[in-house]
Amino acid sequence: MASVWWPCLVLALFSSLAASGFPRSPLRLLGKRSLPEGLVDDIEVYSTKINCKVTSRFAHNVITTRAVNRADKAKEVFFDAELPKTGFITNFTLTIDGVTYPGNIKEKEVAKKQYEKAVSQGKTAGLVKASGRKLEKFTVSVNVAAGSKVTFELTYEELLKRHKGKYEMYLKVQPKQLVKNFEIEVNIFEPQGISTLDAEASFITNDLLGSALTKSFSGKKGHVSFKPSLDQQRSCPTCTDSLLNGDFTVTYDVNRESPANVQIVNGYFVHFFAPQGLPVVPKNVVFVIDVSGSMSGRKIQQTRDALLKILEDVKEDDYLNFILFSGGVTTWKDQLVQATPENLQEAKTFVKNIRDQGLTNINDALLRAIHMLNQAQEEHLVPERSTSIIIMLTDGDANTGESRPDKIRENVRNAIEGKFPLYNLGFGRNLDYSFLESMALENHGLARRIYEDSDADLQLQGFYEEVANPLLTSVQLEYPDNAIQGLTQSSYQHFYDGSEIVVAGRLVDEDTNSFKADVKGQGALNDLIYTENVTTEKITLWSGAASTTLSWLDTVTVTQDELSVTINRKKNVMISFGHGVTFVVVLHHLWKKHPVYPDFLGFYVTDSHRLSAQTHGLLGQFFHPFDFEVSDIHPGADPTKPDATMVVKNHQLTVTRGSQKNYGKDTRAGVKVNCWFVHNNGEGLIDGVHTDYIVSSLF
Numbered sequence: 001m002a003s004v005w006w007p008c009l010v011l012a013l014f015s016s017l018a019a020s021g022f023p024r025s026p027l028r029l030l031g032k033r034s035l036p037e038g039l040v041d042d043i044e045v046y047s048t049k050i051n052c053k054v055t056s057r058f059a060h061n062v063i064t065t066r067a068v069n070r071a072d073k074a075k076e077v078f079f080d081a082e083l084p085k086t087g088f089i090t091n092f093t094l095t096i097d098g099v100t101y102p103g104n105i106k107e108k109e110v111a112k113k114q115y116e117k118a119v120s121q122g123k124t125a126g127l128v129k130a131s132g133r134k135l136e137k138f139t140v141s142v143n144v145a146a147g148s149k150v151t152f153e154l155t156y157e158e159l160l161k162r163h164k165g166k167y168e169m170y171l172k173v174q175p176k177q178l179v180k181n182f183e184i185e186v187n188i189f190e191p192q193g194i195s196t197l198d199a200e201a202s203f204i205t206n207d208l209l210g211s212a213l214t215k216s217f218s219g220k221k222g223h224v225s226f227k228p229s230l231d232q233q234r235s236c237p238t239c240t241d242s243l244l245n246g247d248f249t250v251t252y253d254v255n256r257e258s259p260a261n262v263q264i265v266n267g268y269f270v271h272f273f274a275p276q277g278l279p280v281v282p283k284n285v286v287f288v289i290d291v292s293g294s295m296s297g298r299k300i301q302q303t304r305d306a307l308l309k310i311l312e313d314v315k316e317d318d319y320l321n322f323i324l325f326s327g328g329v330t331t332w333k334d335q336l337v338q339a340t341p342e343n344l345q346e347a348k349t350f351v352k353n354i355r356d357q358g359l360t361n362i363n364d365a366l367l368r369a370i371h372m373l374n375q376a377q378e379e380h381l382v383p384e385r386s387t388s389i390i391i392m393l394t395d396g397d398a399n400t401g402e403s404r405p406d407k408i409r410e411n412v413r414n415a416i417e418g419k420f421p422l423y424n425l426g427f428g429r430n431l432d433y434s435f436l437e438s439m440a441l442e443n444h445g446l447a448r449r450i451y452e453d454s455d456a457d458l459q460l461q462g463f464y465e466e467v468a469n470p471l472l473t474s475v476q477l478e479y480p481d482n483a484i485q486g487l488t489q490s491s492y493q494h495f496y497d498g499s500e501i502v503v504a505g506r507l508v509d510e511d512t513n514s515f516k517a518d519v520k521g522q523g524a525l526n527d528l529i530y531t532e533n534v535t536t537e538k539i540t541l542w543s544g545a546a547s548t549t550l551s552w553l554d555t556v557t558v559t560q561d562e563l564s565v566t567i568n569r570k571k572n573v574m575i576s577f578g579h580g581v582t583f584v585v586v587l588h589h590l591w592k593k594h595p596v597y598p599d600f601l602g603f604y605v606t607d608s609h610r611l612s613a614q615t616h617g618l619l620g621q622f623f624h625p626f627d628f629e630v631s632d633i634h635p636g637a638d639p640t641k642p643d644a645t646m647v648v649k650n651h652q653l654t655v656t657r658g659s660q661k662n663y664g665k666d667t668r669a670g671v672k673v674n675c676w677f678v679h680n681n682g683e684g685l686i687d688g689v690h691t692d693y694i695v696s697s698l699f
Contacts, residue, residue: 039070039177040176040177041071042071042075043067043068043069043075043077043144044067044068045067045175045176045177045179046066046179046180046181047064047066047179047180047182048063048064048066048175048179048182048183049062049064049181049183049185050062050064050171050183050184050185051185052169052171052185052186052187053186053187053189054169054186054187054188055188055189055190056190056270057159057160057162057167057272058157058158058160059157059159059160059169061087061155061156061157061158062155063152063154063155063156064151064152065079065151065153066150066151066152067144067149067150067151067152068147068148068149069144069147069148069149069150070147071146072146073146074143074144075143075144075146076141076142076143077141077143078139078140079139079140079142079152079154080137080139080174081138081154082136082137082138082174083136083137083138083156083172084158084170085136086158086159086161087156087157087158088157088158089155090155090156090157091153091154092138092152092153092154092155093151093152093153094140094142094150094151094152095150095151095153096142096144096149097145097148138154159502161499161500162253162498162499162500163499164465164466164498165253165498166251166252166253166498167251167252167253168249168251169186169249169250169251170247171247171248171249171250172246172247172248173201173203173244173245173248174244174245175244176242176245177241178230178234178240178241179242179244182227182228182233182244183226183227184224184226184227184248185223185225185226186199186222186223186225186250187221187222187223188217188221188222188223188224189220189221190222191220191261191263192254192255192256192261193219193220193255194217194218194219194220194252194253194255195252195253195255195256196251196252197215197216197217197222197224197250198215198250198251199213199215199224199226199248199249199250199251200249201213201247201248201249202246202247202248202249203243203244203246204228204243204246208228211232212226212228212229212232213226217252222252224250226248228244256276257547259273259275259519259530260272260273260517260530260532262517262532262534264507264534268506269484269506269507269534270503271502271503271504271505271517271532272501272502273477273501273503273530274500274501275471275495275530278471278472278497278523278528279471279523279524279525280315280317280471280497280524281385281386281471281472281523281524282315282317282319282382282383282385282386282387282524283318283386283387283388283389284319284320284336284373284376284382284388284389285314285318285319285320285321285388285389285390286321286323286336286372286388286389286390286391287307287321287322287323287393288323288325288365288366288369288391288392288393289303289307289322289323289324289354289392290325290360290362290392290393290394290427291324291325291326291354291356291358292325292327292356292357292358292360292395292396293326293357293358293359294356294360294396294430295395295427296356297356298452298456299395299427299428299456300355302456302457302460303354303427303457303460304352304354305457306456306457306458306459306460306461306464307322308348308351308352309457309461310464311344311347311351313464313465313468314339315339316338316339316340317338317339317383317386318339319336319339319376319381319382320336320337320339320347321333321335321336321337321372322347322350322351323365323368323369323372324354324365325361325362325364326356326358326359326360327357327360327361327400328361328364329361329365329368331368331372335372335375335376335381336372336373336376336381336382359399360394360396360397360398360400361398361400361401362392362394362401363398363401363403363407363408363412364402365392366390366392366408366411366412366415367411367412367415369390369392370412370415370416371415373388373390373420376388385522385523385524385525387420387470387473387493388419389421389423389467390420390421390422390445391423391425391463391464391467392422392423392424393425393427393450393460394424394425394426394427394431394436395426395427395428395430395431396430396431397431397432397435405432408435408439409435409438409439409442412443413439413442413443416443418443418444420444420493421440421443421444421493421494422439422440422443423440423445423446423448423463423467424437424439424440424445424447424448425449425460425463426448426450427450427452427456428451428452429449429452433447433449444492444493448463466496466498467494467496468496469496469497469498470494470495470496471495471496471497471523471524472495472521472522472528473494473521473522474493474520474521474522475491475492475493475495475519475521476491476521477490477491477503477517477519478490478517478519478520479505479515479516479517479518480515480516483507483508483509483515484505484508484515485506485508486505486506487504487505488502488503488504495521514534514551515534516531516532516533516534517531517532517533517534518530518532519531519532538550538551539551539552539567539573541558541565552567552570552587554567554569555567555569563577570589571586572587573585582605582606583603583604583605583606584603584604584605585601585604586601586602586604587599587601588600588602603619605619605623611623617693618686618693621687626648627648628646628647629646629648630644630645630646630655630676631644631645632644632645633657636656636657638656641656641657641658642656642657643656643657644656644657646676648684648685649684649685651684652684653678653679653683653684653685654679655676655677655679656676656677657675657676657677658674658675658677659672659673659674659675660672660673661673
């Protein structure tokens, strides 16, 4: 699976604000009053909103929490937010009594040092720390005067990855008290169109979730809103504590008319690649299992349980072997064997008898596995069109044989020589996870931490499912050298079913009209090449889920039912439907690389009398005649363009004579006609103001 590398999570440091030195409003004597229920130490969190906007798999998330100090003295107010480990913070601000204090974002190592220094000086600072399997926690506290209000606003962004056929947005919900205004709002825009959309919460029953949750999707847009009332937040009908404590997950997928999709915005492109329906490539898997003394008890039992379950899912075309390591190295078989029913039954017996013993010799175990896979390929013991994988599970550090991490990495890298990936699973926390991660990444794999919980065996199975179905190997994404620069990773050992490869880059010439993108890979049966001709000037016609893509370089007419679309090369698009209603979209060319005005599309209605009088909007209000009067024609600032006074809609306007092309009679070239131009963005002529007709975002 592909991903774009992002900076480490960060520190928000308010270097100019001491905790005891915030501007404070005068002390407000609250007297006797009815305090809101569910307060924590006299601090009322009265609003929490998580606003998520997803565009082309990229999520922009804003968490806004508002609180007030109900005590009669200053109080420390804490703000906690748990964020995805794949996300990165882009902004954090504190607003106290209307005054906003911005935070400074620092890299992780720098952040930790500055955080410790800030705390020692009594200053306000926040730090991100690991928190659970998928999250990292951002924490900050601030001293708030009696009666004062504080707003915390945290912005983070994340590239959503496709996992088992769906994109997942994972939000942690834990307000710790009843919140009068609590809302999660997710808006999704996917140019390919949305095929599925769902949301679920781990902390609430489906019946209760249904009454607080709304979700919908149509075409390219999807929406999810979770807005529980105070009563819906209560842990019981008479309780004052909140049941909102757990995971809120939004999943969706997009329409896939072809394996690839390329999107271009502002001179940059993103290439999404996810073919479907291909046969699975047979795989040769060596499981390298740590059986040292630290794996005793529950860990070794969960490992056995997971391996037994995995063996049930191994396909007969696959080949496998087990290598166990402690102080020494032992193997189940001398070489890889096919996953026949007889061999799988024997493998299960072997797994059931795995026992813990001795020290941890990672180096020799991995080198044995690499040699076994190389030998199998060289001696043709496995199918020619198969792919090899090593999956290692360990819970500790190397402490016998070669125990230097850097030397082990060097040995493994030299032995694998980039021929197949290494996946490292780190069991528990008492191990050098950075060593496992670095070694996996430099051998085209990845590392995953397995947490010591009751579901550790399910975690192991879940990881295997991710790599169980390779559809392509040796995947190369190629683009013209003279058209693209700043390319992200474009070669991958494997493409797995349900995942997605993502490559991004920048166009050398922002005015490039088209370029070709090739994806090459080895499939189970033959080599495959996918070619995508990318144009920055697409015209896409949709009929239900089916689409036809054309460009401004075409001259073509497409007719279906009562709809007709005609493209006149580099000039215009005519759309006719119903009883003769016709729209014309004209491509207005300005001179190349104009410093201010780019090429633009003009939208024209050639026979507006056929539209209902109820049709409104910016154009609709002029579809039918209206009264106006022009008088007092006199010289204007430009001698060739006189000014005049126009009375329209009870407004008196100054207008200027000019000319424009009318495409009502000649839809190709248009006819030059005289007209009056209204100033100030049409003020007085159009209903309302021009900004009423401008959409500020996709949602």
